[in-house]
Amino acid sequence: MDHTVSGMRTAPEGYAWSRFGQPEYTDWLDESLSWKNTCYIGDWSFLWQHRITGPDALTMLGDITVNSFANFQIGQSKHAIHTNKDGKVIHEGILTRFGDEEFMLHGRGGFWVDHYLKQTDYDAKVERDDWFILQVSGPGAVQVLERVSGQSHLRDTRFMWVNTVNIAGYEVWALRQGMAGEIGFELQGPMAAKQEVYDAIVEAGQEFGIRKLGARTTMINHLEACFPTIATDYIPAIFDEDMAGYRKVFTASMPAFAQPAYIAGSYDGAEISEYYRSPVELGWARNINFDHDFLGRAALEAEKAAPRRVMRTLVWNGDDVVDVFASLFAQGEHYPFMDMPRDQRGFMWADKVTVGGTVVGVATSRGYSYYYRQMLSLCPIDVAHSEPGTEVTVHWGAPGGPQKEIRATVAPAPYKPDRRRADLHQA
Template sequence: MKFSVDEMRTPPEVYAWSRFGQQEYTTFLDENLSWQETCSIGDWSFLWQHWFRGPDVLELFSRFSVNDYSRFAIGQSKHVIHTNADGKVIHEGILTRFGDEEFMLHGRGGFWMRFQAERAGLLVSVEQDDWFILQVSGPNAIKVLQKLDPSEGYLDTKYMWVAPITIAGHQVHALRQGMSGEVGFELQGPAEIRQKIYDAVFEAGQEFGIRRMGGRISLINHLQASYPTIATDYIPAIFEPDTAEYLDFFLSSMPPNAKPAYIAGSYPGKEISEYYRSPVELGWSKVVLGSGFLGAEALLAEKADPSRVLRTLVWNADDVTDVYASLLRPGERNHTFMDMPRDQKGFMWADRVEADGKLVGVSTSRGYSYWFRQMLSLCPIDVAHAGLGTDVTVVWGNPGDPEKRIRATVAAAPYKPNKNAADLRAVAR
């Protein structure tokens, strides 16, 4: 199956949609403040889950993910990344070890690993499951959980480890992880009790200012905390001849309501591979610890001598304002519409980043942070221009629209200070 960039730039119908349910519950401004000021509950239950069982599970994952599994205890989780032969990201997700030979993988990577398990000749069984994933994060998140389960044993949980917690009479799993860069847990368990857990958390959180995260704002925490996202910051590297069989398998495994990825923005890519990214470009170098995995030669060489690294870009407020002002100038063709707080159509919006007229990076995940009162984006950028405080230009505009050159400043990624690993008992006091 052959996909062209033009096909991915021109969807048959353009529509707004959200994997996160309702677009707004209060307002996106109010919701954007919640995980920094009080707490939030976000629903990631649309992710897929696969159980991997058997004596050869870690052998399988060692072959087809970039991670090291020499130390992987029961109750621990890892951010696993799968790459193609060129070291570009196919999928990624969270793998948790629940027993000696029992592992659950959250995310699209389950399909890739199931595909490989069926061909590897290893003692591995794979079963798809349906779990809920509710992320409860923010300064008051621990107080909410304490109200629900006063036992507090989960307060000793290390980052990226799982602990049991009892909510509404059900024992579920609490993974100390989240996408906001704040303290919190992912609550996980069978889908049939999802609503009971959600309702109990939301009710307990009322006195602590809890907010539900709607679809308009859900990925702004990814942007602020620098968590690149599939189909938003990169296209999965599965559109090549050597992955054609897997692509057919993957597409046939998707439910009817699954949405495709589309490309927009000023970046002039000619091949889909130009929208692939390596773990190094996405800021995940520290995870690349394995050896002998698919794509290891290319990726380990890149890790040792990277040409691009991940940064945040802070867009110039006056230049951004001019994009909106063009909508109110009679007789003038306006600039490409800049949705607020981010694109709502699920596109990978890729824009050129230039320095002295030369292409030096690609801007993605453009979004407005009400917390910072700034327009931000993520950007894999040439090392020579990656210094914090460097001035660059983002070229905003779809092909055929008037281009707007927006001044931007290179900043750290993550942009928001990361509080994931804070002392939970100190937070609880």
């Protein structure tokens, strides 16, 4: 396959830096330990927000979302997933209900919701908004937020519910979430207040060892905690002919660094659809509920009942990884550079995974975990080869170029124990 879906072999320069701030603040090794030992503050304000309002808003959302809204209460959040007719993910993001007829959706999915609404007669409205999103996550997250706010009620917040907290004179929404797989809150509020809130948290967090999270290590927490990401672990299912109208609107709305389909790696798909993924393949089967009709329901009913692939972590053999770096110090052809801790150019690096020469999965999100001292990747893999401990081979390289066969072992996903739901009163 031609890996230049958007007409470019690589993503534009500065992709990751422009989204997440500076590459490093202390250094990426130190910062990557923060969500296990202390806590970090990270900036996700680049995400797009769409406010969805109106009497028919909830019904309309149900048409295109795999999640159940049967008991969606005010103050509750969901990881909302939108799929196409074949059950492949178009977009996904966090949806919060702020009122009977008011919702906020973070991520690219708002564009799809708006496009769908324009094709219907629902009494609803979708509007762009401008919020900051700051994550504070790690064992010390609650203590830092208590210190900066002088309030202790955040400990009563249920997982995936919002609370309010006063920081630097601003009332801020605090969503208990934890994208690092640890105790964590996502702070949300008007963009004009962002810097004051950020600075106040950093100052209050000094005694607790808080770290500013730089771009080099930001996505390592997604890897360890298994949070697959658009354009990194899957290509959004918007390149089929029936999505041409939406794709034109969507790409026109995106800045250059956020275009959706740059692909590299040894997996050489014949069609762009081979890089689509279903919620089942991405490990989100639990989010799918068949108590309502939605786009892609029939396909997902069949797949959830008998999945072909499931999400796992691969642990790459260290000696084989070292050979990749060693090739740069020898004459002749060498293997493609393996950036540390992971590729920073912001495209989907998809490597084929084989057993006995047969492709059984696709490795993505390859990254080095300093905490575990291991090279890891996520991998939707055939169920028959998904048992933890199974030996597989990852092919590192480009189609038609030098490729290194790297031994790897199947492990659970998430790889790091999930502590997001820990009792905050014991933290």
